[in-house]
Structure formats: structure tokens, C-alpha cells
Amino acid sequence: MATSPPKSKPKQPENKPLSGQEKPYLPYSQVLREKFGCKVYKVTLDAGFTCPNRDGSKGVGGCTFCDTTGSSSRAQNRRDSLTEQIQKNIDRMRARFGADKFVPYFQSFTNTYAPPDRLKRLYDEALSAHDDVIGLAISTRPDCVDEAKLDLIATYKRPDGYLCVEYGMQTIHDKSLALVNRCETYADFRHAFELTRARGIDQCVHVILGMPGETHADMMATARALSDLKPEGVKIHCLCAMEHTPLARLYERGQWQPLAQADYVALVTDFLEHLDPAIAIHRITGNGHRKALVAPRWLTKKFEVLEQVEATFAARQTRQGSALQDSPRKAPPHD
């Protein structure tokens, strides 16, 4: 059951970003700071995986929005060893953000797509790459985990450490998943979610707003389903086309239109209003690699979008979870 968030308007001094505690949603950075008492940053990795939706075992060509880097941030070099990637990225994050502790983030492609013994070697190497590493974040497809892999991942749990599996769910609607050639279903996600929760492993669920054919009601149903499941975190992206992807070709042929900035700002605010306030928000706007982003180009204005979302909450006098008290909970539709 959702708690009752206050309706008061957040104070926002002119030209000054809101602090974590002032934000109208629960920012993940604040959760990390409260747990670890210092600045914790993720360092992205490319561990050399591929994906069953690319190599033919589930599908070919990948999701229509996925680029040749496997939806990575391109902050790493695949030719470097994991240890080299971590050490270089830590040096960069420390210099740029004054970060104190670090979490290697297995980001590119599907980071549980290997037998457990190979996964163990990679996860062990990441954990021992630097004294200031405090845990692991592992991004994967829900249909690429099983009991043996999650039993292995659970061995990395520490009371004073970090451990999170990030699942690309994207939406609860199978019709939309089929339209982006995801080659998996919401049932796959639910199965992975339950196996992961049974082992006490934190989960961050990735969601995409603006999936082809989805209505406003469809997206709010996704938020409500997540509110019922209560993963520890949610990461929200706007569907975007990166260069050399099937989605970019659809865009260039005029067969797909991205959301406009103002529409996304309103939509992500609505989504957060339908999301349980205890769920930490890892991100509310994805920023695909600036040079490779085809559309929508406004995604490069990340801080402007964040400010507009905060201003929308302030104008509405709402915050994360507000809508859950205002209307009866409905079961999500079945595809």
C-alpha cells in the first residue's frame, strides 16, 4: 500500500537545483548516500558478452532500439580488461565528480549470458579490481537468469556492500515488446523477479516510455504494476533511436515519431505519480551517446528535462506516488 506523500509544494530557490531530499521523487543518489555516507558512482563495463536476441538463440538483429554497443554508455573500451576498464573509469569519476566509492556496472549487452563459472570469474575480477569497489550492478534480460546464476549472484551479498540486478523489463505489455523485437515477455520478467526476490537481491527495473502503440493508460498500468511489485529501484528511459538501428531507419522513413520533450516531461511526471514512493528512481531521462543519438535530439538536454519535471511537480503540487491515493488500484490488462 502506498504511503501518503505530502501535497506541499517543494521549495526551489531560483537557479539552484533541488537537493535529493527536496526532490519530488526519491532519487537513487540519496539512497546511496544515506546507506554509504559518501558519494558512490557506478563505473560502466563492457565484459565482452553478446545477447540471445542477437546471436539467434532467441532472435536476430536485437531490439529495434539497441545499437551495436549493446545499449552501453560507451564510456569503456571493449579491448581493455575488466580491471583496466574499472581503474580508468574510477580515475575519471574521481577527478570529475569527487566520487569516493565505486560499483562496477556490467552494462553492455546481456551480463548473465554465460555459464556460472565464467560469470564468477568476471564478477570476482570486478570486485577485486580496486580497493574502493563496494559491490556489483549487473544488467541483464529477465530470460537470461536461472536458479544457478542467481544463487551465484546472491553469494556477493554483503551487509555493508552493494548488489543489484538490473532487468530490462521495458513495459508490462507483450504487444509492445513484440513491436520492438524484444523476444521475451512480461511473464519472463515476473519469473526472474520472483527468483531474484526469493534470494534477497536488490532489483532495478528498466522501463521505456513511448513504446510503439502504447497509450497513456498502458504506461500508467506499467507504473501501477511496478508499485505492486515494489522493486528497490526503477530506471526510466524515453524510447530513442541511435544511429544504425532499426528504429533509426523507421524514423528516417517517417514511420516512427519520438515523443516531444513537453510530452515526455508530462508523461514521466504522470508515471512517477503512479509509482510507489518507496521505489528509488535511478534515472528519469536516458541520455544515449550524444554523437550517436538520432532522435529525439532533445534527450541531450538532460538537465533541462530534469528541471522541467521538477517544475511540473511543483506546479501540480504532487510528488512520487500521489496518484495512488487518488484512484482505486486496477489490475493491469492482460495482453
Ligand code: SF4
Ligand atoms: S536485450 Fe539488451 S542487449 Fe539484447 S538486443 Fe535488446 S537491448 Fe540489446
